[in-house]
Amino acid sequence: MIIDCHGHYTTSPRQHEGWRQQQIEAHAAGKPPPPRPTMTDDEIRQTIEGGQLKVQRERGTDLTIFSPRAAGMGHHLGDATISEAWATACNELIYRVCSLFRKNFVGVAMLPQSARVSPKNCLHEIDRCVNQYGFVGINLNPDPSGGHWQDPPLGDRYWYPVYEKMVEHDIPAMIHVSASCNPTHHTTGSHYLNGDTAGFNQLMTSSVFKDFPTIKFIIPHGGGAVPYHWGRYRGLAQDAKLGLLSDLMLNNVFFDTCVYHLPGQELLAKVIPVDNILFASEMIGAVRGIDPETGHHYDDTKRYIDQLPLSAEQKAQIFEGNARRVYGRLSRTLEQQGRRS
Numbered sequence: 001m002i003i004d005c006h007g008h009y010t011t012s013p014r015q016h017e018g019w020r021q022q023q024i025e026a027h028a029a030g031k032p033p034p035p036r037p038t039m040t041d042d043e044i045r046q047t048i049e050g051g052q053l054k055v056q057r058e059r060g061t062d063l064t065i066f067s068p069r070a071a072g073m074g075h076h077l078g079d080a081t082i083s084e085a086w087a088t089a090c091n092e093l094i095y096r097v098c099s100l101f102r103k104n105f106v107g108v109a110m111l112p113q114s115a116r117v118s119p120k121n122c123l124h125e126i127d128r129c130v131n132q133y134g135f136v137g138i139n140l141n142p143d144p145s146g147g148h149w150q151d152p153p154l155g156d157r158y159w160y161p162v163y164e165k166m167v168e169h170d171i172p173a174m175i176h177v178s179a180s181c182n183p184t185h186h187t188t189g190s191h192y193l194n195g196d197t198a199g200f201n202q203l204m205t206s207s208v209f210k211d212f213p214t215i216k217f218i219i220p221h222g223g224g225a226v227p228y229h230w231g232r233y234r235g236l237a238q239d240a241k242l243g244l245l246s247d248l249m250l251n252n253v254f255f256d257t258c259v260y261h262l263p264g265q266e267l268l269a270k271v272i273p274v275d276n277i278l279f280a281s282e283m284i285g286a287v288r289g290i291d292p293e294t295g296h297h298y299d300d301t302k303r304y305i306d307q308l309p310l311s312a313e314q315k316a317q318i319f320e321g322n323a324r325r326v327y328g329r330l331s332r333t334l335e336q337q338g339r340r341s
């Protein structure tokens with residue numbers, strides 16, 4: 001089984017994003033938002049069948065761990081009430097996709113975060129998504145300000161209520177920023193990769209893993225700059241007398257394979273132990289074109305893993321085994337819901 005641990009609903013029905021626009025405009029005008037739009041099952045089916053499901057079939061993957069569009073989370077827009085209503089709508093839509101395509105998608109929640117608002121206000125939505133929707137993880141935005149970094153670092157106790165909830169439910173968090181509203185940081189070209197890199201460094205210099213020994217985080221997009229600069233982080237940890245970087249981080253931190261060329265994947269697999277790599281593509285996401293050097297989509301990351309000099313067993317870990325370990329509820333959820341074993 002091939003599990004893609006990083007997919008977003010980038011193809012949602014037009015009225016969903018349309019309502020978001022109206023919601024923000026109404027908030028700016030000091031008015032209540034309009035009622036949520038109706039979306040039929042057929043409309044949702046169409047967007048998936050012609051989108052993510054089609055790509056799964058073409059590329060030979062089986063299951064996508066699926067969450068709302070990341071750049072669309074927009075935690076810097078509106079206020080906490082606005083974020084709550086939007087997160088609720090987005091998560092509900094993911095639940096509908098997962099219910100319509102039970103064999104192919106399992107849900108991950110976006111959180112109703114807001115810049116400088118305690119993440120305590122996300123706990124109810126986490127409970128709801130895990131208990132009612134059977135979601136298996138969350139996306140945690142380390143910078144709800146959208147590129148201005150106004151909240152405390154991930155090592156701060158500010159975030160601990162979310163970490164306690166993650167441990168309680170046995171769910172990991174993918175560290176995932178949203179759109180940038182800071183013109184110096186392009187959303188997918190720099191803000192995403194900066195968010196990944198900053199998140200790793202914030203956790204490295206914290207006591208989070210001492211306080212939560214079983215907690216798990218996925219750093220997406222191949223870990224940002226981290227694997228390439230593994231020597232720098234080893235040296236920083238050493239200078240700060242934090243011990244060996246591998247001891248410090250690798251029980252709790254995992255890297256996905258959203259790296260869009262073979263040399264990058266080779267480096268990832270060379271530097272990061274196979275146990276800590278999870279297959280992912282973020283298909284129909286940030287980079288949708290075809291690489292003229294290979295003739296294949298940049299985000300067809302399975303092709304790169306297939307070419308790595310690893311054993312079949314190691315590849316099976318990357319494609320399936322590690323995801324089942326990191327997403328502690330995944331196997332249970334698939335079995336309980338009679339989807340896949």
Ligand SMILES: [Zn+2]
Binds near residue numbers: 008176220282
């Ligand atoms: Zn993403």
